[in-house]
Amino acid sequence: MMETIEIAPYRDLCTDCGVSRTKQPKRCATACQFIQPNYPQFEITTHGRVREMGDSDEVFFGTYLQMYRASLKKPLEGAQWTGIITRLCEVLLEQGIVDAVIAMSSDPEDKWRPQPVIISRAEDMQVCRGMKMGYAPIVQYLEQAKDLGYQRVAMVGIPCQVYAARALEKELDFEKLLIIGSPCSDNTTTENFHHFLGLLSQKPEEITYLEFKANYHVELRFSDGRIQEIPFLKLPLSDLPKDFFPTTCKTCVDYVNSLSDITVGYMAGTGEQWLIIRNERGQEMAKLLEPEILLEALESAGNRLGPVKGFMKNVELAAGGLPLQRMPNFLRSIFAWVMPRFGPRGLEFAKARIEMKAIESVIHLRSTAPHKIKNMVPSHVWKLVRTYGLEPRKEELKDSRESTYS
Numbered sequence: 255m256m257e258t259i260e261i262a263p264y265r266d267l268c269t270d271c272g273v274s275r276t277k278q279p280k281r282c283a284t285a286c287q288f289i290q291p292n293y294p295q296f297e298i299t300t301h302g303r304v305r306e307m308g309d310s311d312e313v314f315f316g317t318y319l320q321m322y323r324a325s326l327k328k329p330l331e332g333a334q335w336t337g338i339i340t341r342l343c344e345v346l347l348e349q350g351i352v353d354a355v356i357a358m359s360s361d362p363e364d365k366w367r368p369q370p371v372i373i374s375r376a377e378d379m380q381v382c383r384g385m386k387m388g389y390a391p392i393v394q395y396l397e398q399a400k401d402l403g404y405q406r407v408a409m410v411g412i413p414c415q416v417y418a419a420r421a422l423e424k425e426l427d428f429e430k431l432l433i434i435g436s437p438c439s440d441n442t443t444t445e446n447f448h449h450f451l452g453l454l455s456q457k458p459e460e461i462t463y464l465e466f467k468a469n470y471h472v473e474l475r476f477s478d479g480r481i482q483e484i485p486f487l488k489l490p491l492s493d494l495p496k497d498f499f500p501t502t503c504k505t506c507v508d509y510v511n512s513l514s515d516i517t518v519g520y521m522a523g524t525g526e527q528w529l530i531i532r533n534e535r536g537q538e539m540a541k542l543l544e545p546e547i548l549l550e551a552l553e554s555a556g557n558r559l560g561p562v563k564g565f566m567k568n569v570e571l572a573a574g575g576l577p578l579q580r581m582p583n584f585l586r587s588i589f590a591w592v593m594p595r596f597g598p599r600g601l602e603f604a605k606a607r608i609e610m611k612a613i614e615s616v617i618h619l620r621s622t623a624p625h626k627i628k629n630m631v632p633s634h635v636w637k638l639v640r641t642y643g644l645e646p647r648k649e650e651l652k653d654s655r656e657s658t659y660s
Contacts, residue, residue: 615631
């Protein structure tokens with residue numbers, strides 16, 4: 255395990271993925287998701303082709319071979335869900351497929367604060383179980399792993415970290431680089447997260463687990479064994495400061511981590527995890543878990559159009575703040591009952607969240623950084639938001655010679 259050794263210089267629209275802490279911080283100009291991303295280029299180098307842009311779910315989810323509802327037959331104690339990512343990393347190390355895994359542990363002083371680590375023994379992966387919230391320069395640790403002589407490496411990351419890793423992959427020149435991704439769920443500082451926990455409970459220090467679930471509830475677990483579920487609509491999000499979520503998270507165009515080899519999330523899992531196998535490397539990793547994992551077909555139910563339109567209206571009204579307004583308590587109770595039963599579920603829920611993020615990105619960029627839209631918003635995002643009447647303006651589109659999606 256290694257500690258961060260460089261201080262990050264200031265970058266506008268930065269999630270501190272770690273590139274600015276490497277030996278060549280100026281690589282941010284070409285490696286950052288928030289400057290001038292080129293998803294088609296890295297889809298080709300990562301998956302061998304770009305995503306389908308016609309009548310295909312790849313417009314939402316990126317390039318993939320298979321998708322499943324998944325869970326470990328024997329869940330790992332202390333894992334966020336059943337522990338698929340942790341167990342996969344353990345197997346990669348146990349079988350000698352990789353020499354090291356770069357993942358997130360918790361800061362010794364704060365269990366919620368992420369701390370990147372380089373793991374070389376399978377039994378040490380247990381320190382990476384569970385949720386963390388905050389920024390962590392994991393891409394810097396790719397460079398450090400290379401300096402330590404590791405040639406076969408796996409990395410676990412969120413979308414902005416994975417994009418940067420793909421941008422540096424050729425230069426780092428590992429013998430093997432496997433990337434296990436998770437869809438993002440909007441990030442914030444660890445300090446902001448502690449403030450959020452304080453709004454949820456009078457004893458936030460006793461909260462040991464928090465998860466946003468596909469049943470429109472947040473599950474909290476406490477050190478005394480108590481479990482509490484709070485409907486999304488009853489969360490105190492309106493009490494949070496406008497900058498609780500940074501502009502980067504409100505302008506992210508890759509919510510589903512489309513450049514990872516295999517993606518493990520929850521949105522389409524209807525109570526279990528959602529496994530997206532994106533390429534042959536991802537397929538090989540999934541096979542490693544075959545004796546230990548239960549795979550089922552995904553489901554889809556409900557209609558996302560109404561909720562997404564309502565979200566879009568709130569984003570427009572917020573004008574740069576949180577895209578939520580207070581709802582009368584009696585309406586909150588009604589909608590909290592209705593949404594899990596009749597709202598979008600399974601794949602429809604995942605599509606709703608991805609469309610919401612696409613809409614949020616366009617509206618917030620127009621509000622805070624309109625000059626960046628041309629370079630930051632890829633064509634698949636424009637395809638998603640057109641459904642809701644958001645059309646690109648002339649100055650927001652790249653010249654046809656600059657676009658690499660067909």
